[in-house]
């Protein structure tokens with residue numbers, strides 16, 4: 614019996630689990646086990662909605678895996694012993710022959726003094742729900758980090774709670790990586806929603822404010838969306854300076870080739886550089902790891918993973934948005950969408966993973982079926 618254990622049921626880990634389960638359903642010599650902190654599938658792309666009190670679907674992992682032969686094992690991973698090939702979950706151990714490491718990332722609250730103590734994050738459904746409970750009683754909200762997550766969060770908060778003062782603080786202008794016209798639309802939408810933007814370095818988070826280079830902003834609620842970090846568990850393998858597991862071309866750990874690393878937790882090199890964590894790239898890494906494992910079980914060499922980005926969709930409340938289409942290396946093309954069409958596009962993208970997983974249970978993705986992206 615070959616035991617394949619997948620750690621983490623985010624976008625990447627779940628893609629690997631469903632793909633493996635679908636393809637080994639009738640194989641008595643392979644057992645697939647998916648481990649996750651909770652039995653809920655967290656749609657991280659919808660966490661700004663949860664954070665502003667909007668209902669989202671309650672998606673459960675055991676139901677998705679039912680009938681596939683794969684096991685779901687709830688628990689918090691506390692240790693990985695690569696020599697013994699065991700994983701410790703809370704107070705019990707499970708063994709593996711092949712591991713898929715997909716523990717994702719969380720907001721890096723260690724990046725700014727005071728953020729650990731005073732910042733809210735969108736790491737999990739529960740974190741977002743806690744924020745929702747606090748927003749109604751707040752008055753000055755500061756969102757730290759002007760990347761897509763910060764922009765979406767600030768826009769969602771401002772459109773749901775128009776009485777709040779919402780300030781978005783970032784090192785760069787919001788939409789900095791977009792085509793100038795797309796960026797101008799994003800900027801105008803934030804203005805219309807009343808989101809004030811400040812370009813500054815955040816030096817310290819205080820209980821009632823945020824200390825910037827040029828002064829202090831009042832804040833009775835601070836949301837940190839200014840960068841991510843990965844679990845220290847990855848340090849059992851060779852990691853890059855950001856703590857992500859360094860992989861070979863087939864997504865295997867360079868130090869421990871019986872471990873595949875996918876999604877945000879992996880440092881995956883492409884011709885244009887190391888990939889950055891997104892849902893759009895995370896799902897294909899999970900599918901590729903599954904296909905590679907199956908090739909290895911059949912005595913074949915796994916193939917190299919190749920990925921090119923194709924878009925950056927950003928919602929600006931429920932009725933507006935910007936979709937920046939990109940070159941494979943994530944640089945902006947001239948093509949972009951704005952307004953309601955962009956909001957609709959973003960919603961289709963956000964809603965697509967769960968039906969894709971459900972479809973994959975019956976019709977596993979093949980290399981040809983799954984979009985591998987364009988060459989950079």
Ligand SMILES: Cc1cc2nc3c(=O)[nH]c(=O)nc-3n(C[C@H](O)[C@H](O)[C@H](O)COP(=O)(O)OP(=O)(O)OC[C@H]3O[C@@H](n4cnc5c(N)ncnc54)[C@H](O)[C@@H]3O)c2cc1C
Nearest residue numbers: 621623624625650657689690717718876877890891892893
């Ligand atoms: C608010 C927000 C909005 C975003 N919007 C977009 C977007 O619009 N487009 C886009 O492409 N990307 C977006 N992202 C980024 C995207 O969500 C991530 O790149 C993606 O979730 C990474 O997938 P993953 O499977 O690698 O990890 P994750 O989705 O982080 O999943 C990791 C899983 O592992 C579990 N886990 C972690 N540690 C443990 C442990 N020790 N024990 C047990 N379980 C554990 C977690 O509970 C989680 O289920 C957004 C992120 C956030 C936070």
